[in-house]
Each structure stands twice: as C-alpha cells, then as structure tokens.
Amino acid sequence: MDLTRRLFLTGSTLTVAAPALLRYGLAQSEPIKVGSLVPLSGGGGPYGPEKAQAHKAVVELVNKQGGVLGRQIVLVSENSETNPEAAVRAARKMIDADRVCAILGTWASSETLGIMPLCQEANVVQIFTGSSDTLPNGDKKGLCYNLQPLNKAWCVALADLAAKRGELKIAFAGPKNDFAASMGDSFSKALEKVGGKIVGEPLYYNPNQVSYRAEAERLINTGAPALFLAGYVTDLTPVYRELVRGGYKGKVFALSFAVGPQFKQAVGTAADGILHGSPVPPVGKDTYDAYLSLVGLKPNGQVQNPYGCAAYDEMNLLLLGIASARSTEGPKIAEHIMKVANGPGERVTTFAQGAKLLAEGKSINYDGASSSADFLPNGMLKSRDFALYEIQGDKDVLLTTTTSEAEQ
Amino acid sequence: MDAYLVAILTIAGIYVILALALNLQFGLTGLVNFGVVGFFGLGAYASGIATESFHAPFIGGLAVAMATGALAGAALALLCLRLSGDFLAIVTLGFAETVRLIFNNEDWLTGGPKGLLIMTRPVLADFGRTANAWMVLGVVLTGAVLTLALMLRLAGTPYGRVLRAIREDELVPATLGKNVFVYRLQSFVIGSMLMAAAGSLYAHYVQTITPDNFTTPVAILVWMSVIVGGPGNMLGAVVGALAVVTIYEGSRFLTPWLGFLDAEQVSALRFIVIGTALILVIRFRPEGLLPEPRHTPVVPATRRPALKG
Numbered sequence: 220m221d222l223t224r225r226l227f228l229t230g231s232t233l234t235v236a237a238p239a240l241l242r243y244g245l246a247q248s249e250p251i252k253v254g255s256l257v258p259l260s261g262g263g264g265p266y267g268p269e270k271a272q273a274h275k276a277v278v279e280l281v282n283k284q285g286g287v288l289g290r291q292i293v294l295v296s297e298n299s300e301t302n303p304e305a306a307v308r309a310a311r312k313m314i315d316a317d318r319v320c321a322i323l324g325t326w327a328s329s330e331t332l333g334i335m336p337l338c339q340e341a342n343v344v345q346i347f348t349g350s351s352d353t354l355p356n357g358d359k360k361g362l363c364y365n366l367q368p369l370n371k372a373w374c375v376a377l378a379d380l381a382a383k384r385g386e387l388k389i390a391f392a393g394p395k396n397d398f399a400a401s402m403g404d405s406f407s408k409a410l411e412k413v414g415g416k417i418v419g420e421p422l423y424y425n426p427n428q429v430s431y432r433a434e435a436e437r438l439i440n441t442g443a444p445a446l447f448l449a450g451y452v453t454d455l456t457p458v459y460r461e462l463v464r465g466g467y468k469g470k471v472f473a474l475s476f477a478v479g480p481q482f483k484q485a486v487g488t489a490a491d492g493i494l495h496g497s498p499v500p501p502v503g504k505d506t507y508d509a510y511l512s513l514v515g516l517k518p519n520g521q522v523q524n525p526y527g528c529a530a531y532d533e534m535n536l537l538l539l540g541i542a543s544a545r546s547t548e549g550p551k552i553a554e555h556i557m558k559v560a561n562g563p564g565e566r567v568t569t570f571a572q573g574a575k576l577l578a579e580g581k582s583i584n585y586d587g588a589s590s591s592a593d594f595l596p597n598g599m600l601k602s603r604d605f606a607l608y609e610i611q612g613d614k615d616v617l618l619t620t621t622t623s624e625a626e627q
Numbered sequence: 628m629d630a631y632l633v634a635i636l637t638i639a640g641i642y643v644i645l646a647l648a649l650n651l652q653f654g655l656t657g658l659v660n661f662g663v664v665g666f667f668g669l670g671a672y673a674s675g676i677a678t679e680s681f682h683a684p685f686i687g688g689l690a691v692a693m694a695t696g697a698l699a700g701a702a703l704a705l706l707c708l709r710l711s712g713d714f715l716a717i718v719t720l721g722f723a724e725t726v727r728l729i730f731n732n733e734d735w736l737t738g739g740p741k742g743l744l745i746m747t748r749p750v751l752a753d754f755g756r757t758a759n760a761w762m763v764l765g766v767v768l769t770g771a772v773l774t775l776a777l778m779l780r781l782a783g784t785p786y787g788r789v790l791r792a793i794r795e796d797e798l799v800p801a802t803l804g805k806n807v808f809v810y811r812l813q814s815f816v817i818g819s820m821l822m823a824a825a826g827s828l829y830a831h832y833v834q835t836i837t838p839d840n841f842t843t844p845v846a847i848l849v850w851m852s853v854i855v856g857g858p859g860n861m862l863g864a865v866v867g868a869l870a871v872v873t874i875y876e877g878s879r880f881l882t883p884w885l886g887f888l889d890a891e892q893v894s895a896l897r898f899i900v901i902g903t904a905l906i907l908v909i910r911f912r913p914e915g916l917l918p919e920p921r922h923t924p925v926v927p928a929t930r931r932p933a934l935k936g
Contacts, residue, residue: 259894297879298894303742304840307833308638312879315631329742329837336744336834340756353741395731397740397837425728 250291254319261301263326269527277534303333310334314341320547323533342549346533352401355597362553363598366529370405376605376623378409386445387415393449395423402449418443435461445470452477456485463489496607500528506568510588532587539573633760639872640767646852646868648821654858656814657794659716665723666819668841670826678747685749689827696823704815730838742837778861857915
C-alpha cells in the first residue's frame with residue numbers, strides 16, 4: 220500500500236488524538252466513586268454501622284442492576300471516629316486520593332462542619348444527618364443536604380407536648396456540645412411561642428464528668444416543676460440518678476435516643492413517667508419496610524435503625540441526582556438532587572424506578588424511608604415525623620405522632 | 628493522588644514540629660509532658676482568634692500563637708517544674724484537659740463547641756485549590772525544617788549537653804554550678820512555643836477547629852513518634868513522626884485487600900497495627916529507630932606515679 224499524503228494525515232491525526240479519545244472514553248465507563256464517612260467508634264459508634272450497611276446495600280443493589288449511567292459505583296468507606304480531626308483526614312483521602320464526587324453519612328455536626336471547607340473547595344456534595352442549627356451557614360455553594368430535622372423543628376414538637384401536658388415552666392440542662400447548646404436556644408424559643416418559659420439559665424455541663432451531683436442540686440434548687448434534659452445516655456443516666464437521689468418530683472422531658480433500654484436498665488422503675496420524643500422513620504410506610512427488608516430486618520411496627528433508613532435515602536438521592544444530572548460534577552449533582560427530591564414529578568421510592576423514569580425523560584419525586592425527603596432551598600429537611608412517648612412500667616407508650624415542619 | 632500526598636505531607640510536617648518540640652522536652656531534658664495537645668490547641672486558637680477576630684495576617688497569628696504558647700509554658704513550668712517525673716506528667720495532662728474545657732465553655736472567645744471557622748490562609752493569593760495546597764505545604768515544611776535546624780543546633784551545643792546531663796541525673800550539673808531549674812524552664816518554654824507554632828499552622832491548614840480536635844489521642848501520636856523514632860535524637864523524632872503518620876494514613880489503603888472485614892473492623896485494625904508496632908519497638912528496640920548517638924566520655928589517662936629505679 221502506498222502511503223499517500225491523505226492516509227498519512229488521517230493516520231497521524233488519529234495516533235496523536237488516541238490518548239485523548241481513550242481518556243474521554245474511559246472516563247465515561249470508569250466507575251463512579253462515592254465516599255461513606257460514618258462514625259464507627261466514639262459517640263456515634265452505636266449508629267455508624269447501620270449507616271455504613273445501608274450505603275453498602277444500596278450500592279450493591281444498584282450495581283447488580285447495571286449501575287448509574289451504565290457505570291458501576293465504587294463505595295469508599297472510612298471511619299469518622301465521631302471526631303472532626305479524624306473526619307478531616309479521612310475526607311482528604313477520599314477527595315484527593317479516591318476523587319469521590321460526594322461524601323455521605325457524617326453524623327455529628329462537628330464532623331459535618333469540619334469537612335465542609337474541604338468539600339466546598341473541591342466541589343464535593345455532602346449528604347448527612349445532623350441537628351445543629353449552624354449547619355446551613357458554611358454551605359456557600361449549595362452542596363449540602365441534611366436528612367435530619369434541625370433542632371428548631373425538633374424543639375417545636377417537644378414544646379407542644381409540654382404545653383399539652385400543662386408544663387409551662389421548664390428548666391433546661393444538657394451537655395456542653397454543639398447539639399445541646401443549640402437545642403437549649405431553640406427550646407426556649409419554642410416554649411415561649413406556646414406561652415411557656417425556661418426557668419433560670421440553661422445549665423450546660425461538661426460531658427464525661429465523674430459526678431453530676433452539683434448539677435443535679437442546682438436543677439433541684441431552681442424549683443422548676445419540670446425539666447428538659449437534652450443529654451445522651453452516657454451523661455443522662457448519672458444526672459437522672461442524682462436527681463432521683465436528691466428527691467426531685469417534677470416531670471422530666473428527654474430525647475428518645477438517650478432513654479433506650481440501657482437507660483431503663485440502669486435506673487429501673489425510676490424511669491417511669493419520663494416523657495420523650497425524637498424524629499422517627501415513618502413506621503409502617505412502604506418505603507421504610509423496603510429499606511428494612513433490603514438490610515435483612517423484619518418490619519415489626521417498632522422503630523428500628525433510625526439512622527440506617529436516613530443513610531438509605533442519602534445514597535438513593537445521590538445516585539438519582541447523578542442519573543438526573545448525567546454528570547458527576549458536584550454542583551450539577553447538587554442542583555439535580557433538589558429536583559429529584561422535591562419534584563414535581565412521579566413518586567419513586569427506589570433508584571431503579573427513578574432511573575427508569577429519568578431515562579424516559581420524565582421528572583420524579585423521591586419518597587424516602589426516613590421521611591418524604593423534601594428540602595428547603597438551603598438543603599435542610601422540610602419536615603419529618605416525630606413521635607412522643609411516655610415511659611410506663613419499663614415500656615415506651617406512644618402518645619402521639621406529629622409531623623413537624625421546619626421554619627424557613 | 629498527588630494532591631493526597633501533599634495533604635499527608637502537610638500533616639506529617641505538623642507532626643514533625645510537634646515531635647521535635649517534645650523531643651527537646653522529653654528526649655533531651657527528660658521532662659514528661661503529656662500536655663502536648665494543650666499547647667498545640669492554645670496555639671491553634673490563639674492564632675485563629677488573632678486572625679479572625681482581630682484581622683491579623685497569618686504571620687501575626689503565628690506570632691501571637693508562639694507568644695501564647697511560651698507564656699502558658701512559662702506559667703505552667705513555674706508552677707510545677709519542681710515536680711519531677713510522674714507528677715509533672717499528671718499536671719501537664721490536667722493542663723491539656725483544662726485548656727480543652729476552656730475552649731469548650733468560653734463561647735464568647737472560642738465559639739464553644741461550634742468551634743472557630745478560619746478563613747485566613749498562609750498563602751500569597753488564591754491561585755486555585757492545587758496551588759494553595761502546595762503553598763501551605765511549603766509553609767509547613769519551611770517551619771519543620773527551621774525547627775529541625777534549631778533543634779540540631781541546640782542538641783549539639785554545650786547547652787544541649789547540660790540538658791542531657793539534667794535528664795540523666797540533675798544532681799551532677801547542679802554540683803557543677805548549673806542552675807538546673809532555669810535550664811528546665813527554658814527547655815519547657817521553647818518546646819511549648821514550638822508546639823503552639825505547630826497549632827497555628829494546623830489551624831490555618833484545616834480551617835475549622837473545635838475543642839474535639841485537641842483531645843489526648845493527638846498527644847499519644849506525638850509521644851509515639853518520639854518513642855518510635857528515638858528519644859534524644861532529633862532526626863529520630865523526624866523519622867518517628869513520618870513513620871507514625873505513614874502507618875496511620877497508609878493503613879487506609881489496605882481496605883481493598885481486606886474485603887472480608889467490614890469498615891468497622893478495618894478501622895479497628897489500624898489501631899491494632901499501631902499498638903502492635905509500638906509494643907514491638909519498645910520490646911526489641913527500646914532506644915528507637917535512630918538511637919541517640921552515644922557520647923563516650925573522654926577518659927583521662929590514668930596517672931601513674933613514675934616508679935624510679
């Protein structure tokens with residue numbers, strides 16, 4: 220064959236262009252990397268494993284069904300240790316070494332806030348569960364979505380219950396951390412709205428103290444007819460013991476995750492009469508049951524895996540966002556998550572349903588396992604179910620379930 | 628990947644400074660300072676408050692951090708340097724915890740548990756993400772190299788010899804007319820000042836600091852760096868810090884080969900690896916990877932009375 224000028228030109232152009240074409244082609248078939256950064260030890264240790272499991276289950280299911288945009292999903296898992304320092308190092312590895320397009324699953328507000336500057340700088344999407352009212356402040360690029368109601372919403376539900384019970388004078392105490400501190404502010408506002416008042420100054424104590432007698436004495440001395448103790452099980456148990464020992468007779472409000480079986484076992488019958496509440500997954504809803512069966516649990520009418528179901532939504536929302544954006548660039552994904560979560564469009568409850576409709580060019584509205592997964596413009600959750608309980612003879616008796624709307 | 632290496636090197640550089648500072652206090656002078664993280668945190672917060680609340684430039688923040696570290700070191704040393712060994716360890720541990728509680732409770736100054744958001748960066752101008760990361764690495768490495776040069780110089784001078792003598796037996800330098808207390812004070816203050824400088828670099832690197840960033844595990848990593856590297860040997864502290872950060876961060880890359888373990892077990896494995904490494908070093912090489920060079924004393928020639936006849 221003669222080497223004509225035309226053949227030479229075409230051939231050499233193709234040869235020179237080959238690497239670029241290959242790179243483009245490979246990028247289109249390369250797996251999509253997603254970071255799962257959950258607390259597997261530390262304060263969030265009890266909840267991290269169920270979140271990690273939910274992320275993994277969704278990814279395995281989606282990969283089996285052919286992936287997203289024809290590309291497989293690779294999950295990069297790290298432990299945040301419920302510590303912002305460890306979370307930042309893990310996030311750096313995910314962003315710079317693995318080049319993930321999103322980091323899902325941070326639990327404590329301190330870790331979410333800690334990795335936020337990194338994610339903002341690198342255009343990485345963050346989807347998490349957190350309650351601190353300061354969470355939306357650092358999100359300048361609209362890359363964050365939160366599947367947990369903020370304290371503001373949480374406190375409205377509790378203050379309503381207090382008012383219904385005729386408890387309008389309540390003293391507040393909680394550990395000195397971001398969560399409880401912003402809860403104190405929000406609760407006093409919510410209580411004032413229903414005509415009540417916080418007695419004295421909100422009392423913040425240091426977690427991991429050896430003794431809480433002084434704190435309990437101060438609470439008793441306020442003479443408040445009711446107390447709201449916004450602690451975790453580790454500090455609520457000793458504080459409550461000291462209150463009982465000191466002869467406190469008033470009503471006590473607490474958060475459900477702090478007064479679980481561990482607490483009831485520790486204080487015995489003294490737990491009777493405690494009122495508590497927290498955001499709950501919609502027990503009995505098809506989406507929640509679908510999540511439970513995916514991770515191998517049986518729906519039993521009770522709240523199970525309160526954070527796992529949120530993690531299931533985190534992953535579904537992200538993957539639907541990618542499918543809708545047809546891109547793995549953070550800002551584009553974030554923009555489309557809002558579209559698939561809030562609609563308007565056809566109701567979908569899994570990635571497979573959503574991806575099919577998106578491929579047909581229809582718009583969708585994702586309905587989640589932890590909530591309906593609708594967001595405010597700042598990425599915070601619009602509303603979520605709350606359940607309020609009273610402890611009676613070792614059992615949680617459901618008083619009421621409400622849906623609390625977040626304020627704008 | 629190279630961006631990640633830049634990040635790891637930056638963290639390693641900060642740990643190198645901390646390890647060198649501790650090596651001055653513990654390795655050379657024998658002061659057991661378990662409050663490393665207290666000075667580290669003080670530096671971070673002092674620098675953050677100076678730049679964010681008072682709009683000082685990064686250099687100003689660094690200077691304020693070093694001054695604060697030195698003052699706190701001097702105050703603590705004057706209070707308790709006469710305590711020795713275990714007692715000093717307990718007091719410094721208490722100091723670190725107190726400092727953390729102050730960060731957590733004085734919201735008006737430190738932002739409380741929400742922490743401090745730091746926008747001032749040690750870069751010339753914003754040239755984009757990659758360039759910024761390289762510039763921060765440059766600043767941190769410059770700091771680490773300067774600290775190493777200072778420490779090598781200190782350790783080689785007669786001054787360093789007195790510190791080592793105090794470590795071995797403080798009675799001996801005292802009988803030679805050395806003011807042991809002043810030497811210990813100086814060593815403690817210089818070390819604290821450098822730890823605070825590392826804190827300042829750290830704060831402007833991570834950009835969000837909360838009281839949770841300054842818990843005892845950080846101090847334990849620094850202690851491991853010194854013990855693994857070789858107490859008393861400045862290059863050893865550098866090697867130790869690099870080794871500890873490499874193990875700590877490198878173990879992340881084992882995950883793909885450990886498919887039979889879940890994420891929780893892999894993260895536990897990291898601590899098991901580090902703990903085992905520490906035990907092995909202490910058991911089989913207690914003097915560290917790079918032991919302190921032995922200073923063989925010059926033995927004076929034995930004088931023999933000349934025998935006549």
